[in-house]
Amino acid sequence: MTQTAVIDVQGMTCQGCVASVTRVLKASPGVADARVSLEQHSASVDFDPTLIDLGALRQAVIDAGFESAAS
Ligand SMILES: [Cu+2]
Numbered sequence: 656m657t658q659t660a661v662i663d664v665q666g667m668t669c670q671g672c673v674a675s676v677t678r679v680l681k682a683s684p685g686v687a688d689a690r691v692s693l694e695q696h697s698a699s700v701d702f703d704p705t706l707i708d709l710g711a712l713r714q715a716v717i718d719a720g721f722e723s724a725a726s
Pocket residue numbers: 667668669670671672673
């Protein structure tokens with residue numbers, strides 16, 4: 656069962672940042688897809704909630720050098 660959630664992503668300045676965030680999210684276990692928006696400072700993530708949760712998704716963003724506030 657895949658769930659979709661939007662997480663906050665701050666600190667992206669260009670499409671390179673978007674590519675980096677997309678890559679780390681898609682590389683996370685349980686993530687089926689991620690659509691990252693530079694303009695909206697967010698990422699829409701399709702994930703399996705039995706494998707990963709929102710906190711871990713946000714931590715992946717933070718580990719990649721960006722900010723992600725809990726909504
Ligand atoms: Cu950039």
